[in-house]
Amino acid sequence: MKVLGITTQQEFYVGSKDRNFRINEFLVVEDKQGDLIAEVVEAQTFNRYIPLNVYGDFVDASVIESMKALGYDVDEETIYIAKLRLLEEALYPVETGSDVRIPKFSEIKNLMLRTKKEEGLVLGVIRNTDSLYDECEDEFKDLLYTFEERGLVKQREIPFIMDLKSMHQYPHIGVFGGSGSGKSFGLRVLLEELMQKEIPTIVLDPHYEMDFSDCPDYFKDEKRDFNGSFKCLQVGVHVGVKFEDLTAGDLKNLLDASSPLSDAMNNVVDVLFKNKDSYLSFSNRLQALTEAQEEGSVQRIQQRIENAKNNDEKEAWEVRKDLFIQYDKTCPYNSVKGILWRLRRLYNEGIFSKDSRDIENYLKEGFLVIIQGSTRILQVYSTYILNNIYHKRREYKDAQYKKAAADYFPPFIVVTDEAHNFAPKGYESPSKSILKEISQEGRKYGVFLALATQRPTLLDETITAQLNTKLIFRTVRASDIDTIKEETDITSEEAKRLPYLRTGDVFISSAVVGRTIFARIRAAYTISPHTQNPFDELKQKKNEGDEKFMRIISDKLPILGTDLLNTIIEIERDEKITFTQDELIQKLENLYKNNLIGRENTPFGYMYTKL
């Protein structure tokens, strides 16, 4: 392999007669300046049956000239050509004609493996490093499997181990990729690694897919048990908000996340919400004020007091009168109604029926805590819970700094898929303010983000800019590719490859490494609960239905199509299931179509029989 053509301090071409090049592989140039490490960014093959000028824009004339000068027979031989980029800029342009060789593992170890497996997250393998695998130290071998078209494959490339400790310096991870690109799978692998390291993590899971109980078929023999490391908690069922603990600020956030608040509504909460209010005391106060406002004046309320049928009613109207006098001027009727409507909506969603103690306790134990609920509920709840736990961690760290006493709260990672729903670009949302705060200041307190989205273009740009490590899966949409190009250090050659990446292959652009690594995510040890193909599911359900019906009618066969009434009565008596005649015929026809029963033509119509 030799350097060809006109070279620069960063880029040059290399040719070979017998070795094909692979994108992203590392090579060493034995230059006069010393050995220089470079990465293949483009690879091409020429052979004499293909006219060279087809590739005119790839290899310029100087390359072809120097190939000839170096003894390559351009017209007769197959020639492999690669464009290489140096990992570190050289002092002088690389010498044309220099020899190029495959590196030894020791030469590039520091570029690829910056951390021990015990201290990092083993996310996958660095692609095209199989030639180095044999030389690699044992501690980096046999750590994982990848899942390829032909099934599970043992590791035979260098592992990609994400340095966890470097998050302190380069916090926050972004995971981008279109539908079906392997983004959720990648997130799952990341979470499995965090569980193994017992890093407290809170996951917002709007798809109910982050469950780690099931093992995929390909790992039945090497099952890893994550039970005891994660907890799924549904908002309104297992966790919620203890109303009595809310401050006016918390409550405004919650109500605003439920449906945006006007300035007047914010004011209503400030004026009417009292410290230690319960849901009932607060909502009763709002209700009483609106009822008073519906009367419209103190005189009319006074009339109500005088006409009251009993003492209770009288007292209730007296309370309303006091509220009216105190608050009518500052709290417009429509705004009070608006707050009441939002409050009841949250109540009906069950948010106030539980508290958030479990989340805090599990995080303190180093669990992965998965908060499940619809996107809307999670938008509301995450605002509350993230504010709450982030500030607990902050208070602890600040107190430590001031040498004051404070309850311990551990560092933690916040993970969410569909992050653009929680931190949208272009408009404010309550969950966005807390995510923005964490993205900008979380590092100081040991609170980190891992945000995944199909649409990086729709994610708040201040937050995107803070994501120091980005995992970029297949992306087809041009606007998203543009955003990725702006926000990462991927090269234009890599950007061009984005729409064609295989599912599970990923560019990892990391501020720690200072360049982009091409990797494949390892096979996950667990499987999402939604992985069954919907068409298999339909078939399975149908089979189950057919089997059940077969059991019901098998001892009633033969059945005459014109005399179904007796069969229906019998089924009703034995099974407590009622069919109409049409339903029964339909079901029998189905069984006949699927060759489970026979059908004979008789003078009295069809007769369904055993096979």
Ligand SMILES: Nc1ncnc2c1ncn2[C@@H]1O[C@H](COP(=O)(O)OP(=O)(O)OP(=O)(O)O)[C@@H](O)[C@H]1O
């Ligand atoms: N690294 C991988 N190795 C093997 N198979 C993978 C890998 N990543 C993903 N897959 C397979 O590809 C399919 C799609 O992946 P995944 O669900 O992660 O896509 P996605 O990008 O999250 O899409 P969406 O955003 O629509 O959820 C999955 O069924 C998964 O089994």
